[in-house]
Amino acid sequence: MSDWLAYQNEVAEFFRRAGWTVEVEAQVQGVRTRHKIDVWALSRRLGVVIRWVIECKDWNSRVPKEKVLALRTIVDDVGADRGLILNEKGFQAGAIEAAHSANVTVTTLASLREHGEEELWALELAGLHRRAIDLTIRTSRLWVTAKMDGDSMSRNRRGVVDQQGVIGNFGAVSTIEDAVARALAGHLPVTMPDSVNQEFVRVHTRKLVIQRATEALDQLEVWLAEQERGVTDAGGWDDPWNAPSDD
Numbered sequence: 001m002s003d004w005l006a007y008q009n010e011v012a013e014f015f016r017r018a019g020w021t022v023e024v025e026a027q028v029q030g031v032r033t034r035h036k037i038d039v040w041a042l043s044r045r046l047g048v049v050i051r052w053v054i055e056c057k058d059w060n061s062r063v064p065k066e067k068v069l070a071l072r073t074i075v076d077d078v079g080a081d082r083g084l085i086l087n088e089k090g091f092q093a094g095a096i097e098a099a100h101s102a103n104v105t106v107t108t109l110a111s112l113r114e115h116g117e118e119e120l121w122a123l124e125l126a127g128l129h130r131r132a133i134d135l136t137i138r139t140s141r142l143w144v145t146a147k148m149d150g151d152s153m154s155r156n157r158r159g160v161v162d163q164q165g166v167i168g169n170f171g172a173v174s175t176i177e178d179a180v181a182r183a184l185a186g187h188l189p190v191t192m193p194d195s196v197n198q199e200f201v202r203v204h205t206r207k208l209v210i211q212r213a214t215e216a217l218d219q220l221e222v223w224l225a226e227q228e229r230g231v232t233d234a235g236g237w238d239d240p241w242n243a244p245s246d247d
Contacts, residue, residue: 007058015041019123030077051080057087065094072102121206125184128213132177139170144239159234160227176213183209
């Protein structure tokens with residue numbers, strides 16, 4: 001892979017991490033002609049689709065004014081909201097001046113990373129928090145509770161494969177949900193389960209929270225899917241309390 005293609009892919013991955021829908025080397029039809037765009041990035045804000053045209057230069061010299069003017073023409077033709085030119089070696093004075101008076105931004109990937117790092121952390125943690133909530137709810141559905149002689153009693157649904165693992169995994173995913181929420185709010189360190197050593201550990205950085213949460217939720221997803229298939233096959237979702245137990 002050439003240095004330019006690697007740079008283009010780095011730019012695309014940055015915007016994907018930020019929650020954008022990205023197409024590399026997209027063919028976009030404009031009013032006058034069709035344009036090949038390095039990175040075509042789409043997002044949604046307040047229900048409105050935002051479209052950005054991103055050019056990846058990665059030159060060994062500064063980008064001249066002519067390239068900014070050309071991008072302005074493309075942005076107008078395809079009806080994009082903004083154009084970006086990224087070049088780590090910078091821009092000539094005329095290019096910077098031309099960008100100031102238009103909906104074009106000239107910058108570097110390094111600058112985007114520096115200023116966007118907090119937003120990226122927040123987006124990744126928010127996504128993990130939503131995922132943890134979903135898995136917590138799904139895991140809680142693996143058991144049923146009813147009143148018997150005035151007391152509440154619970155048991156696993158019919159068809160649950162790992163009869164002993166339900167409560168433990170519910171505790172694990174609940175702990176992850178809480179840890180990610182705390183990290184999202186900036187409260188570190190947090191307590192997280194360590195599935196390898198079967199213990200709880202203190203985690204001090206957002207990067208490690210994301211890494212541990214992602215690995216743990218991936219494992220829980222596989223485990224939970226197996227339990228849900230078992231319940232479905234056994235007809236256990238419509239599980240009256242007096243149905244025969246598999247215990």
